[in-house]
Amino acid sequence: MYRIRVRGVGSFDCAPDETIVEAGHRAGFGFPVACRNGVCERCMGALVRGRVRLARKDHTIDADEAGASRVLYCVAHPLTDCEIAVPDVTAPGHIPEQELACQVMAVEPLNHDVSRVMLRLPAGRQVHWHAGQYLLLQHDEPAAFSIANASAAGNRELELHIRHSEDNPSSLAIMERLAHDSVVRVTLPMGVRYLDHVPQRPLWFICGSTGYAPAKAMLEFLREAGCQQPVRLYWGARNREDLYLHEQAEAFAAELADARYVPALSDHPEAGFFHGMIHEAVLADLDDPKAPLFYIGGSPPMAWAVFDALVAAGVSPGQIHSDVFDYAPR
Ligand code: FES
Known part of the structure; x- marks a missing residue:
């Protein structure tokens, strides 16, 4: 058996009597092929x-x-271990991006500045995504939104949570468009920080505002997969109304085998809510920094602040996942 490394993608084993494409496909790699001859x-x-x-x-x-x-x-056929460079090879688990026209099914307010947008994918197209991935809504500038629901067979609905406010004119323009256009174009799935299996260690989700959306999709995935691992959901906001699906978050904690939800309010304390910044709520519970995997959803400043706080507390950077680290590196 020889080791085949595909530059920039990954490695797999190949026996001398099979072709590199055959072995790659068996290992889940997507080689571009047509004739195979x-x-x-x-x-x-x-x-x-x-x-x-x-x-x-x-x-x-x-x-x-x-x-x-x-x-x-x-x-x-390999005669030694090999390193190869082939355009368009995809790694196992990778779902190719597609640009699609989606119907706008509903736009409904979840609170004063967050709306739930439901899009319907075209019939007859196989479209999948991993929980935690996002899409690009084609607008003047493509706008990234986390997909707030997990992919399921036959499901054509995409759920987005869009925050809109006067201090973000492009968010208002997008909402205006969604209110008037019956069809929008989206590109999906995007992002490499997702769940496609249940990791065998505790999972902690840390969200600010609409950073709840990717956490919701991943919690749905874990619930459907029968996850038995300890799950923690920390959702922080300035006041109670900003936790726009608080009861749903409570329901996740009840439905998963071993889950706890910690809502945190920074500005307006209320009984039953942690009072302080979200990372303070997390650190208050962090007995074993090396145990959990962390998934952060929120604005770049929030995500990087939580990252810094976790690393300072002894968490390894490799345990911490957030799309922010890809699209807003520092
Ligand atoms: S698939 Fe290899 S040459 Fe056609």
């Missing part, structure tokens, strides 16, 4: 390191030979 050149890529045998021509090729930049992997 060494004719169409769809699977062509470079051999960066190692040696392969090309079954169709029955000759071998080394990484330092001239033909190494144009290897057809549907007919290539």
Whole structure:
């Protein structure tokens, strides 16, 4: 068995009697193919390191030979461990992005500045996403919104939670458009911080405002998967009304096997709510910093502030996930 590393994507094992495309597909990698017979050149890529045998021509090729930049992997068998570079190969679990026209089904207020928007995907299209991913709503500038519901077979509904306010004119323009257009174009799924299985360790979700949306999708996924791991949901806001689906968050805590919901209010204390910043609520409960995985949803300043507080408390950066780290790095 040889190890095949696809540059920038990942690695898999390949036996000498199978082709690199066959082994890649078996391991869940998406190789671009058409003929699978060494004719169409769809699977062509470079051999960066190692040696392969090309079954169709029955000759071998080394990484330092001239033909190494144009290897057809549907007919290539490894003779050593190899590193290859092939355009458009996708890693296991990757769902290709699609741009689609969606019907606007409903726009309803959840509080004074957050609305729930329901979109319907076109019939007859297979569209999946992982819990925690987001979409781009095509507008003057594409706008990113977390998908607030988990993907399920036959489900064509997409739920978004959109915050709109006078200090964010583009959010008002988007709401105006959603109120008047019956169809919008979206690109999905986006983002690499998601749940596609139940990790075997505690999961802590830390959200501010509409950062609840991706947490909701992941909690739905965990509930459907029968998650038995300890789950904690920390949702922070200035006042009670900003926790716009508070009762739903309470219901998640009741429905999951081992879950607790901690609502936190920074400005207006109320009985039954943690009073303070969201990271203070988290740190108050953090007995074993190395145990949980953390999923942060919220604005970039909020997400990075929570990240800093967790790392200062002994959490490893690798335990902390947030899309913010991808689209708003520092
Ligand atoms: S798939 Fe056609 S050449 Fe490989």
